[in-house]
Amino acid sequence: MADGSPEPVLFSPRAPDLAARVRAYNPKSDSALIEAAYAYAQHAHGEQRRHSGEPYFTHPLAVAGMVVNDQLDDATIVTALLHDTVEDTGSTLPEIRRLFGAEVADLVNGVTKLTNLQLSSKETKQAENFHKLILAMAEDLRVVLVKLNDRLHNMRTIKHMRPEKQVQKAQETMDIYAPLAGRMGMQSMREELEDLCFRILNPEGRSSVIRRFITLKNETGDVIDRTVEDIENLLTAAGIDALVTGREKKPFSIWRKLDEKDGEFNRLSDIFAFRIITKSEEDCYAALGLVHRRWNAVPGRFKDYISQPKSNGYRSIHTTVSGRKARRVEIQIRTEEMHEVNETGVAAHWSYRDGIRFENPFAADPANWLQSLREDLDTAENPSEVLEHVKLEMFSDQVFCFTPKGRVVKLPRGATPLDFAYAIHTNLGNSCVGAKVDGQRRPLFTRLRNGQSVEIISAPGQTPQASWADLVVTGRAKTAIRRFARLEERASQIRLGREFARAALDKVDKSLSDRAMATAAERLNFSDADDLLRALGAAEVTGNQIVQALYPELLSLEELGPNTTRKDGVIGLTQGQSAQAAPCCKPLPGERIIGITWRGRGVQVHAIDCPELVAFDESPDRWVDLRWGAGESLGNHTADLVTTMANDAGVLGRLCSLIGEHHANISDICIEDPKPDFYVVRLSVDVRDVTHLSRIMTAIEADSAVTEVVRERRSETRS
Known part of the structure; x- marks a missing residue:
């Protein structure tokens, strides 16, 4: 139209x-x-x-x-x-x-x-x-x-x-x-x-399950009809009005049980499932008593989801008994209203009867779960954490544990006391130092079981450890631990960056101030001073960059680069020759040096003991005798250090502060080969001369947490 x-x-x-x-x-x-x-x-x-x-x-x-x-x-x-x-x-x-x-x-x-x-x-x-x-x-x-x-x-x-x-x-x-x-x-x-x-x-896989199931049916006959008849006779004799049904589980459900239990097909208890649907909750428990008196209950195979419903509103009693010919069968007992919720779930919220919305008293509102999930997801910074959290929340079977005061806490299967602590409150999880399960002290990696009482032991100074993320299974706990780790890492980098900035500014006789850092952050396009300090602590920027941003007129020497020496800094060059420090050994003033000429590149200055000089033994015409000029110690030179230290809190920060106290700047830092008890740190330190470096190395070695510090020289020539 x-x-x-x-x-x-x-x-x-x-x-x-x-x-x-x-x-x-x-x-x-x-x-x-x-x-x-x-x-x-x-x-x-x-x-x-x-x-x-x-x-x-x-x-x-x-x-x-x-x-x-x-x-x-x-x-x-x-x-x-x-x-x-x-x-x-x-x-x-x-x-x-x-x-x-x-x-x-x-x-x-x-x-x-x-x-x-x-x-x-x-x-x-x-x-x-x-x-x-x-x-x-x-x-x-x-x-x-x-x-x-x-x-x-x-x-x-x-x-x-x-x-x-x-x-x-x-x-x-x-x-x-x-x-x-x-x-x-x-x-x-x-x-x-x-x-x-x-x-x-x-x-x-599906075909194999069906073939095995057909074989089992041929061996057992019509188990469903006979078992239904047995249960009906049992209930009728006791005057309980109930609907009894039996069914075969779907192939995938059987396959999953086989995979989980790694057991024999004919030993599975829920290939056949039977339901008793009663008129009242009282009849549910009466029917349960009759079933257990008629057949032997299988230990560990009883769950009461009526007194402890699942978070999606599911209510039912589950029990497994040894039925006809000692064959295990699962029996579920519930009321009509419970059965409606169990089959239709959230749809029960919108169901109508006789023209009005039917209010089922057993229907749990999933909107509450969704709201809680949204709140948790909003705190996740990494998209992959979002998906992990959602899947953990949806895919998990549940266990029910109790606080010392009797409050029920629902957790996924495999949950630990740490999951329990975070389920109660994030602060309790962050400060957790131990747990008692059923009154006994247990490790934090203990897997909780249904019905256990859990008491969390906390301490004000405790903080989450990064390894906790491997112990927990709930999305809430994993998100909280990772969030705290990120915040702690950022705080550590800011502290480290502040020491780097102080050392870099001390070198040009300037002091560190909040105003100076705010100005440097603005000029280097960082959102604020803390963001700049974090980048400095993470070695994403250098102290020289901050000095240059604030006092560009003070870095005329550095404009030549950390490995470049001025012509008048070394003695022995001819008119027009330029000198450049060799990157393999990075010679320092105070060391004996030698020069190697390169066509079109001037003279490359090596320490006299540099192993790379062996490559020039057959070219004596390229060697130049050099020595440091008197004023060169005022310049800027870099030495590479390899330090092995204990993996304890505060050691790295103490090391960086010590270097700063000696008026040296850390231009690069890298942590390698971390172990539970120690790790290796590679540092590039800007120093005045070899004496300055020796004092710094001596001070580092004096720290009780440091096992070794050596100066590193590269083994490959860079032309």
């Missing part, structure tokens, strides 16, 4: 059917809105086809049907119908907003943004996009509900795509969407997504 609205389209007979399905659980539903969205999407997609050759509109219609199965609200259903219109057709968001309202337009926009995120790209970009995914989820979780159903339908029909595209989408789904569904409490969707991916990523 001229006004931009779509041409009228006759409603498909299926449009009223979809609206009727919604009215069955929500009599107050706006059927006209749903039918209009149906017609709009059908017209917008027009003759578009899927890879299978089917009309493209079959996809959004299927997604809408899946959303209806979860009994969601009209806006989510309409969004499911329209979710690809802006991305794949000529439709626009303003048009969607005008025709279907702001709420639907915002939801469609959110789904479109998620679709455009290339989550399977390189890690850094993947991490950045994952952060955007979390932000979109936090704005309205219905966006991710539509996206997850969209991905599930695409995975169900993925066989029509190119093989390489199938692998890409399956890996992306396995890495991100499947665990996301699980973290949102949508367990059935997670299991189906994982198994669909398993079919593509490891077809041989």
Whole structure:
């Protein structure tokens, strides 16, 4: 039409059917809105086809049907119908907003943004996009509900795509969407997504599981029907009204258990899973008692997620017993309301019954988890840390531990007392010096188990150690430790930079001041004085650069470079010859020297004991007798030192301060071969002469933390 609205389209007979399905659980539903969205999407997609050759509109219609199965609200259903219109057709968001309202337009926009995120790209970009995914989820979780159903339908029909595209989408789904569904409490969707991916990523593994499972069924007969009948008879005799079901686990779930437990296939306890769905919580525990009296419980295979629910709202009792013919089976016991939350997760927040939102008392609001996650992610500086944090939060099974006062702390499997401390408060984690587990002192690397009581021992002066990052498993703890390490490193570099700056300024008889450093920072294009000092401490700039920025008129000698000597500084040159210090030995005033002539390059000055002179034994005509001039000791020369020192706090800072006290400047520093007890530091020190260097080396050797200091000379000639 001229006004931009779509041409009228006759409603498909299926449009009223979809609206009727919604009215069955929500009599107050706006059927006209749903039918209009149906017609709009059908017209917008027009003759578009899927890879299978089917009309493209079959996809959004299927997604809408899946959303209806979860009994969601009209806006989510309409969004499911329209979710690809802006991305794949000529439709626009303003048009969607005008025709279907702001709420639907915002939801469609959110789904479109998620679709455009290339989550399977390189890690850094993947991490950045994952952060955007979390932000979109936090704005309205219905966006991710539509996206997850969209991905599930695409995975169900993925066989029509190119093989390489199938692998890409399956890996992306396995890495991100499947665990996301699980973290949102949508367990059935997670299991189906994982198994669909398993079919593509490891077809041989899946086939082997299925073959072994068929063999097991032939050996055991109809285990499911018989076990269901046994449980029903048990409950009926006790007067407990409950629904009992049994099922086979999906191949990927079985494969994962085999991989985790490294056990025999027929020893797995959850190949067959049985559920007892009762009318009340009291009946859950009564049913548990009956099951344990009828069959032997397997030690260590009992979990009560009713009294200690998972953070995504999951509630159920899990127990494993030795059933028929001593075959282990897992039994899950829950109420009807718990079962609804366990199967649909976050979708339970938007489910309708009889025209009103149904408030399920067991449904945990994942928005709280998302908000907490956003706060943690905002503190991460490295994109790869973002992705690591998200995956750690979503992929982990949980253990429940207690504070001394009885507060429950939920942690991922494999968590340590350090994770426990950081889960309570960052300051407690930073100051942790030890822990008691169930009243006994335990190392900080102890792996915690369900039900343990943990007491954290802290001390005001304690700070996190860099090695802690390898002990913890939670994203919160890793982020806090790395953030503190970065801050400590920066503070150390600033302190070191301040000593370097003081020494460099002392050399030209100038004093260090905040105003001088602020001026130098501005002239060298640093944000502030601390940023400049950090760069100086990290050897990204030199002390001479700071002096030159503040007092350029005082560096006339240095303008020739640290390895260059003035012609009148050495005696023995002929008229017009220039001299340059050899980079291999870097001779100092006070040492015996010799010159080697180079065509077009003047004379290169070597120390008399320089090993490189051997190369010129057959060229005596190139040798020039030289000696230092009387005033050369006032110039600037560099010596390279190699120092081995104890790996203790403050040793390096003490060394740098000592050099500064001797009015020498450190022009370069490099830490090599760090070990737990010692490390090697290479220093380039600007000195006046060999006597000045000798005094500095003597002072360094006098430090009890220094085991050796030697002057280094290079073994290769540089022409």
